[in-house]
Structures are given as C-alpha cells and as structure tokens.
Amino acid sequence: MTLPPQARAFLAQPALGRVWSAARRRLEGNGVQARGSVRLDGLDAVEREAVSLLMGRRIGSSSAVIRLDELDARLRTTAAGCGLADALEHLGPPLTDRRGDRDSGRRARAAVWAAAEQDVAGSPLADQDWVSDWLDDLRRSGAVGRLSPLDAAEVLRQAVQALTALHPVRDERVQPIGRGDLATRVTGTAHGLDDDTALSRVVLRGLARALGTDPPELAPARRALWRAAGVVPDEVSSTVLTYGLRPVGPGWRERALRERSEWHAETHLTLRELRALDLVLPHGTVVHVCENPRVVEAAADARCAAALVCTSGSAATVVLDLLDTLTAAGHQLRYHGDFDWPGIALGNRIVRRHGALPWRMSAADYEELATRAGMLGIPAVPLTGPAVEADWDAELAPAMASLDRALHEESALEWLVADLRPTR
Structure with a gap:
C-alpha cells in the first residue's frame, strides 16, 4: 500500500521530524515493535501543534511523552491507514531490526564455535588438554571477531587442519615441513600462512598453547615458534x-x-x-x-x-x-x-x-x-x-x-x- 497524498504531506512535515527520528531509534532497538515511549523536549509552538494533531490530544508544554502503541493505534485509525512501522518505512529509509540482527549475529557466532569444537572432536587434537584452552582464548580475545561468521568458521577449520598436520608438535620424529607447503596443503595457496593472515595468528596461538609458551608478538619469536613445531619459515627471500x-x-x-x-x-x-x-x-x-x-x-x-x-x-x-x-x-x-x-x-x-x-x-x-x-x-x-x-x-x-x-x-x-x- 501507499500513503494517501494528504496523509503523507501531513506526516512528512518538518515539524514532526523529531517524532519520527525518536520513534525510528526506539523501534530499531526493540525488534521493530511499537512498545515503550519516546520523550521530546524543547518543542516549539509549530511542533506542539503538529504533535497535537498527530496524537489527537493537546500538547500544551515544551515536553511530551509519546507512547508508541498509542501512536501506532492513532495512525491506523486516521487517514494514514497503517501502523507506525509501515509509516516509518513510507517516510524512509527502511527500518533496521538491530535487535534481530544482534540475535542473528550471536546465533551465527555460536554456530562458528560449535563447528570448531566439532572439527576438533573429529581430529587427533581431541585428546590434547591445551586445545580447549586455545579455543577459549580465541573466543575471549576476539581473534576472529572482525571476520564474517563464514570466514571465521573457515579460518578455524583450517587452523584445526594445520595443527592436526603438526600433531604432536613435541615429537622429534615429525619431519620438518616448509610453511609454504603446509599453507598449500591447508588453504590451497603457499601464502595462506603468511604473517599478516588471520590463520597464521590463530595457528600460532595454538602452537604456543601446545608448547606452553606465550603467543609471539615479534617476527623473530614467530619464526622460532614455527621452527619449534617443525615448520621451516621462508628465510631466504629477504x-x-x-x-x-x-x-x-x-x-x-x-x-x-x-x-x-x-x-x-x-x-x-x-x-x-x-x-x-x-x-x-x-x-x-x-x-x-x-x-x-x-x-x-x-x-x-x-x-x-x-x-x-x-x-x-x-x-x-x-x-x-x-x-x-x-x-x-x-x-x-x-x-x-x-x-x-x-x-x-x-x-x-x-x-x-x-x-x-x-x-x-x-x-x-x-x-x-x-x-x-x-x-x-x-x-x-x-x-x-x-x-x-x-x-x-x-x-x-x-x-x-x-x-x-x-x-x-x-x-x-x-x-x-x-x-x-x-x-x-
């Protein structure tokens, strides 16, 4: 449906601009439900008149409290013929369900960590005491927090695969492997474990846990940790x-x-x-x-x-x-x-x-x-x-x-x- 031209002209007037801005913020924060109220202070005479006509009651002071369910019902019974959420959509821009987005994001993040735990459970890492501490550390530190859930899940999956290839890292019988070779095996590219990748940082945190050391911050410490795990970094190009x-x-x-x-x-x-x-x-x-x-x-x-x-x-x-x-x-x-x-x-x-x-x-x-x-x-x-x-x-x-x-x-x-x- 579309708003009748007369109703749209009334609702779109500048004097009601603060009403719609406040109502939009409240709806977007509470799941796009017409619940709660908004308070407007410092209303001038033109704004008071417009709000009075909108609500069907006199606004006599410079402050007004507007219940959103009341505003929703008022819009449905007037020429607008639609609820508050639809009116805001018509006035634009489209509403964003921020609460829904947050809930959806939390569910997606939970699924990422559940998938990582499942990957660990199906690998030789399952019986290693340090692995649960490693995952907890990654979760708390936000090591993959800036990645999309899809990318984060992929990085964690590849990290489990890389650490599995190096398991057990203390075993001197493990044959050394080039970092590029390991990266190719896990990611398909020789640069997949370069220092500037999220995967490299996540894997190094795991190696540090496995070897009982602190996560490395400087390049020499990173190379030393790779070598301790039987991984040979590139040391000839620079x-x-x-x-x-x-x-x-x-x-x-x-x-x-x-x-x-x-x-x-x-x-x-x-x-x-x-x-x-x-x-x-x-x-x-x-x-x-x-x-x-x-x-x-x-x-x-x-x-x-x-x-x-x-x-x-x-x-x-x-x-x-x-x-x-x-x-x-x-x-x-x-x-x-x-x-x-x-x-x-x-x-x-x-x-x-x-x-x-x-x-x-x-x-x-x-x-x-x-x-x-x-x-x-x-x-x-x-x-x-x-x-x-x-x-x-x-x-x-x-x-x-x-x-x-x-x-x-x-x-x-x-x-x-x-x-x-x-x-x-």
Whole structure:
C-alpha cells in the first residue's frame, strides 16, 4: 500500500521530524515493535501543534511523552491507514531490526564455535588438554571477531587442519615441513600462512598453547615458534645490505664475510645466513647504520674500514634481526637516516629497540646541511606528513618544521664517508 497524498504531506512535515527520528531509534532497538515511549523536549509552538494533531490530544508544554502503541493505534485509525512501522518505512529509509540482527549475529557466532569444537572432536587434537584452552582464548580475545561468521568458521577449520598436520608438535620424529607447503596443503595457496593472515595468528596461538609458551608478538619469536613445531619459515627471500662486517669466528661463513670486507665488497645476508653466522665482531667495533644503499656504495668506493648496516628504508625483519644480534653481542650502533619525518620515526625505532646513538643527526647537523643545500641552489623538497619528535634531540623536529626542507642521506654523504674512516 501507499500513503494517501494528504496523509503523507501531513506526516512528512518538518515539524514532526523529531517524532519520527525518536520513534525510528526506539523501534530499531526493540525488534521493530511499537512498545515503550519516546520523550521530546524543547518543542516549539509549530511542533506542539503538529504533535497535537498527530496524537489527537493537546500538547500544551515544551515536553511530551509519546507512547508508541498509542501512536501506532492513532495512525491506523486516521487517514494514514497503517501502523507506525509501515509509516516509518513510507517516510524512509527502511527500518533496521538491530535487535534481530544482534540475535542473528550471536546465533551465527555460536554456530562458528560449535563447528570448531566439532572439527576438533573429529581430529587427533581431541585428546590434547591445551586445545580447549586455545579455543577459549580465541573466543575471549576476539581473534576472529572482525571476520564474517563464514570466514571465521573457515579460518578455524583450517587452523584445526594445520595443527592436526603438526600433531604432536613435541615429537622429534615429525619431519620438518616448509610453511609454504603446509599453507598449500591447508588453504590451497603457499601464502595462506603468511604473517599478516588471520590463520597464521590463530595457528600460532595454538602452537604456543601446545608448547606452553606465550603467543609471539615479534617476527623473530614467530619464526622460532614455527621452527619449534617443525615448520621451516621462508628465510631466504629477504636480505639485509651490509659492509665491513668482520666476525671473529673460525667458520667458513665468518671467513667469507671477513674476506669480502677486506676486498671492500658489500654483502647481502639472508635470515638463513644470519642464523648460521657467529656475528661477534672484534671487541669495541662500532656498527654504523644508514638508511640509504647509496651510503654503502660510497663507503665501498672510498674503501672505508668501518662496519655498516643499511636499513634500505623502513627496516624489515631481517634488518632488525641483524641489529638485535649485534647489540646482543655488545656492539654499539650509531644511526643516520634521512632528515624527513619517516627517517626520524625509523631513527626512534632503532634508538629505542637497540640503544643506538645518533650519527650526524642533530639539529645543528640538519641546519648546516640545509644551509649548504640552499647555497648550492639545490631545489627544496618540503616535508610531508605529521611531524615526529626525535628521541635523541628535542631541537631537531622544531628546526625541521621551521625550515620545512627534507634532506636525504645523499646530502650528508661527504660527512658520512669521512666518519667511516677510509683506508689508504
């Protein structure tokens, strides 16, 4: 049915707008039932007159309480000829049964966990004490809460399948399996257990429960947990650019790295190589850290002697692993990066995590470089993004904001190469 034009014109008048807004909120919250009441305050004369005509009784004050069942009955016996819910639908937009949606959502979520428990019951995991704690932990933490019920059920099903493939995780007789192979077996794609997937996070929570450890937060801990369960992560695709590392160990890997350093050759190291290397450098070695590969190239060309690690922009896991290893061995790091906000943010990260010292990264250094760039007529590149305070120098961010000029490491290349002590 449609509202008669005269009734629609009356109901749609602006003076009744607050009535319909309040009634809509109440109906959508209580299962689209004309129950309860709404209160309107601050009614002006036009609104009072319109509400009085709507309800068939005089509204004499600026406040009114409207019972929804009364309003529903009134609409049915007037020219509107329909109930409150239909009237609101005609006035638009369509009503949403939020209570029904919530109840439906709760039922769907309950079905997700019931299906997961059924999957466990039909698997070798059924007799494992940790599994019920794992499911309870996932439920409480909301680990799959942002997924649709259908996607959440699929992630949990695949997680049970993956953990079943690794069962029992403490058995040393279990043959190691590549993470990509396991992911392909469970999801059909080699990337199904990549670090950024919900499935990976859910499976790792299960492995942590099985092995009696805390769920891993950082990438090194995640890889260690995978290895403890007999899963071999990909440790060869990412590399860190290094120069001048001279480990003192007697192995062939350490000898090869020292030889490349003697020939002033840069070296790309994988996570796999880092795990195998004994990266203890000569006592007192200071390791310089730069952001741009051009610094490594210039250091090699100048036959510098100092140890150098390049983050190649935002430091990847393999970079952080190497810096972790070096600081754990007692070596001091000194960081230089771009004089822009991402460069300062990366510097803060390395200073906080590794206790690095700044290297040519003071406000005075920035101002001198900016002045020199201006004198040379180098076009100014403005800073972009939100400002970042430097942990090591409270004056640096204000100086950068004042001059509004981004300076990349190439502008300080002459300084950096001199600091790296070139040999003859």
